[in-house]
Amino acid sequence: MRGNKIASVPYALWLALFTVVPLVIVLFYAFSDDAGAFTMDNFSYMGLYAVVFFRSFRLAVLCTVACLILGYPMAYAMSRLSKTGQTVALILIMLPMWMNFLLRTYAWLTILENNGLLNHFLSFLNLPEVNIINTPAAVGLGMVYNYLPFMILPIFTSLTGMDESLIEAARDLGCNERQVFRKVVFPLTIPSMLSGLIFVFIPAVSTFVISKILGGGANMLVGDLIEMQFLGGAYNANMGAAISVVMMVVIMIFTAITNRLDSGEEGGVLMS
Amino acid sequence: MKKHTLSRTYMILVFIFMYAPIVLLMIFSFNSTKSRSVWTGFSLKWYAKLFNDSEIINALQVTLEVAVSAALISMILGTAAALGIFSLRPRSRKGLLWLNNIPMMNPDIIMGVTLMLMFIFLYRICHLPFFALGFQTLLIAHVTFDTPYVLLSVLPKLRQMDIRQYEAARDLGASNFQALRKVVMPQIKSGIVTGGILAFTMSIDDVVVSYFTSGPFSETLGVLIFGMTKKRISPEINALCTLMFIAVLVLLLIINFREFKASKEREE
Numbered sequence: 001m002r003g004n005k006i007a008s009v010p011y012a013l014w015l016a017l018f019t020v021v022p023l024v025i026v027l028f029y030a031f032s033d034d035a036g037a038f039t040m041d042n043f044s045y046m047g048l049y050a051v052v053f054f055r056s057f058r059l060a061v062l063c064t065v066a067c068l069i070l071g072y073p074m075a076y077a078m079s080r081l082s083k084t085g086q087t088v089a090l091i092l093i094m095l096p097m098w099m100n101f102l103l104r105t106y107a108w109l110t111i112l113e114n115n116g117l118l119n120h121f122l123s124f125l126n127l128p129e130v131n132i133i134n135t136p137a138a139v140g141l142g143m144v145y146n147y148l149p150f151m152i153l154p155i156f157t158s159l160t161g162m163d164e165s166l167i168e169a170a171r172d173l174g175c176n177e178r179q180v181f182r183k184v185v186f187p188l189t190i191p192s193m194l195s196g197l198i199f200v201f202i203p204a205v206s207t208f209v210i211s212k213i214l215g216g217g218a219n220m221l222v223g224d225l226i227e228m229q230f231l232g233g234a235y236n237a238n239m240g241a242a243i244s245v246v247m248m249v250v251i252m253i254f255t256a257i258t259n260r261l262d263s264g265e266e267g268g269v270l271m272s
Numbered sequence: 273m274k275k276h277t278l279s280r281t282y283m284i285l286v287f288i289f290m291y292a293p294i295v296l297l298m299i300f301s302f303n304s305t306k307s308r309s310v311w312t313g314f315s316l317k318w319y320a321k322l323f324n325d326s327e328i329i330n331a332l333q334v335t336l337e338v339a340v341s342a343a344l345i346s347m348i349l350g351t352a353a354a355l356g357i358f359s360l361r362p363r364s365r366k367g368l369l370w371l372n373n374i375p376m377m378n379p380d381i382i383m384g385v386t387l388m389l390m391f392i393f394l395y396r397i398c399h400l401p402f403f404a405l406g407f408q409t410l411l412i413a414h415v416t417f418d419t420p421y422v423l424l425s426v427l428p429k430l431r432q433m434d435i436r437q438y439e440a441a442r443d444l445g446a447s448n449f450q451a452l453r454k455v456v457m458p459q460i461k462s463g464i465v466t467g468g469i470l471a472f473t474m475s476i477d478d479v480v481v482s483y484f485t486s487g488p489f490s491e492t493l494g495v496l497i498f499g500m501t502k503k504r505i506s507p508e509i510n511a512l513c514t515l516m517f518i519a520v521l522v523l524l525l526i527i528n529f530r531e532f533k534a535s536k537e538r539e540e
Contacts, residue, residue, distance in 0.1 A: 004355050004356050004358070004359050004448070004452075005356050005359040005360060006356060007352040007353065007355045007356030008352065008353040008354075008355070008356025008357050008360060008368065009356070010349060010352060010353070011349045011350065011352065011353035011368075011419060011423070012353070012368055012371075014349060014415070014416070014419070015368070015371045015372065015374075015375075016371075018387065018390075018412060018413075018415075018416045019371060019374050019375055019416060020371070021390060022386035022387050022389065022390040023374075023386055025386065025389050025390050025393055026382075026385070026386045026389060029389060070286065073279075073282055074282065074283065074286050076279075077279035077280070077282055077283045078283065080279065084532075087528065089283070091524055091528065092287055092290075093290075095517075095520070095521065095524070096290050096291070096294060097473075097477065098473075098476075098477075098516070098517060098520040099294055099297075099513055099516075099517050100477070100479070100493070100494060100497060100513055101477065101479070102479055102494065102497045102498055102501060103297060103497065103505070103509065103510070103513050104293050104294060104297075106297075106501055106505055107293030107294065107296050107297045108293050110293075110296060110297075110300075110308040110309055111292070111293065111296065113309070115309070116309050117296070117309050120309065145289070145290070145293075148286075148290070198377075202377065202379050203379060203380070205379070206379030206380065206381050206382065207381075208381060208480075209479065209480065209498065209501075212501065212502075213501050223381050226381055226385060227381065230385060230388065230484070231483075231484070237389065240385065241385075241389065244381075244382050244385055244386070247379070247382065248378075248382060251377075251379065255377070
C-alpha cells in the first residue's frame with residue numbers, strides 16, 4: 001500500500017482549504033475593524049454581552065448534567081435487555097433524529113404554549129396553569145430533549161461492549177450486584193460518560209435555534225448573538241467573528257478539562 | 273423482579289418523553305384546520321396541498337440533491353484518504369486525523385459562520401463568481417462535514433484487513449489499481465456504505481450549516497422550515513415530515529428484518 005500516499009492528498013487539500021482557511025479568516029476578522037485594520041475593540045466591547053455568555057454557559061452545563069442523570073439509567077436499563085430488545089431500543093433512540101429537529105422542537109411549543117396542550121390538560125384536572133414558554137426552563141427542556149440521545153448512545157455502547165468476564169470475576173470474588181456496579185461497571189463507563197458530556201455540551205452551548213423557538217426574544221444565547229451579527233439585524237461580521245472565537249475557546253477549555261478527567265491516554269475520549 | 277419493573281417503567285417514560293412531540297405532530301398533520309392544539313376533525317387536505325406547493329417540493333429536491341451528491345463525493349474523498357493515510361509518515365497521519373476531527377467537533381454555527389465568511393471573502397474580494405452563495409457553496413459545506421464520518425467508517429475496516437493479501441496480489445502481477453479493486457475494495461465496502469449512509473443522514477438533518485451557506489435559490493427543507501418558525505409553520509410541513517418519518521421507519525424495519533432473517537439462517 002506504500003504507493004498510495006497520493007490518495008490522501010485531495011482530502012488533505014480539502015481540509016486545508018475548507019476547514020483551516022475559514023478558521024484563519026475568522027481570526028483575522030475577529031482582530032480587525034471593518035476597514036481591515038488591527039484592533040482589539042471587538043473583544044473589549046464583549047463585556048456588554050457578559051449576561052448572554054453567562055446564561056448560555058449556565059444553561060449548557062445544566063442541560064449536560066440533566067442529560068447525564070437521565071441518560072445513564074436509560075443506557076443501563078437498555079443494556080440489560082435481550083439482544084433483540086437492545087436492537088429495538090437502539091432504533092427507538094435513533095429514530096427521532098430522522099424527524100427534522102426544528103419540527104420536534106416546534107412541537108414542544110405546541111405543548112408548552114400558554115394555551116397549549118399542557119395547560120389544557122392541567123385545567124382539565126383542575127390544576128393551576130403553568131407559564132413555561134419563553135422562559136429559560138423551556139429552552140433547557142428543548143436542549144435536553146434534543147441532545148439526550150448523544151449521552152445515551154456512547155454510554156450504551158460502552159455498557160454493551162463490556163467484557164462480561166470482568167463482571168463474572170467480580171461476582172466470583174464475592175461482590176454483590178451493587179458492588180459489581182460500583183467497583184467494576186461504573187468505572188469502566190467513565191470514558192463514555194465524558195464523551196457524552198462533550199457531545200451534549202458542544203451543541204448546547206452553541207445552539208440558537210432552540211432558544212429562538214422556545215425562548216421567545218427574551219432568552220438570547222451566544223448562538224443567537226452570533227447569528228444576529230451575520231444574518232440578523234445588527235450586521236457586524238467583526239464582532240460576530242470575535243464572539244465565535246470566544247465560543248471556540250470556551251469549548252476547547254471544556255473539552256480539555258473533560259479529557260483531563262479521564263486518567264487514561266489522551267485523545268481517548270474523542271475517538272471512543 | 274421488582275427491580276425489573278422499575279427499569280422497564282423508566283425506559284417507557286423516557287420513550288414517551290422522546291415520542292410525545294412527534295406523535296402530536298403526526299396527529300395534527302391530519303387536522304382539518306391550521307390549529308396545532310385543537311382537534312377539529314380528520315382531513316387529508318395538508319397532504320394534498322403539499323404536493324402542489326412548489327416551494328416545499330423545490331426545497332425537498334434541493335435537500336435530496338445536495339445530500340446525495342455530498343454523500344457520493346465524501347465517499348470517494350474519504351475512502352481515498354483512508355487508503356492513502358496508511359502510507360503516510362506517522363506524524364502526518366496523526367496531523368490529518370487531528371484535522372479530520374475539527375469538522376466533527378466544531379459546533380454547527382461556527383462551521384456555518386466560518387465557511388460563509390470565507391465564501392463571501394472569495395466572492396467579493398477575490399472576485400471568484402463560483403463562490404457566490406448558492407448550490408455549490410452548500411455542497412462544499414456538506415462535503416466538509418460529511419467526509420470525516422466516511423473516513424472514520426473506512427479506517428477500522430482497513431485496519432482489520434490483512435495487508436499481506438494486497439502484497440500477495442501485487443506479487444502475483446496485479447497492478448496497484450487491480451489489487452485495490454479486487455482485493456482491498458471488497459473488504460472495505462461495508463465501511464464505505466456505512467459512511468455514506470451516515471453522511472446522507474447528516475446532510476438531510478442539517479439546518480444550521482445550510483442556513484449560513486445556502487443562497488436564496490438553494491434553500492434546503494431545513495432552512496425553509498427555519499424561516500417558517502419565525503412566523504408560523506404550515507401544516508403541510510407536518511404532513512411532509514410524517515411521510516418522511518414513515519419512509520425511514522419502513523426502511524429500518526426492512527433492513528432489520530433482513531438482518532434478523534440472515535442471522536437466524538446462520539444459526540440454523
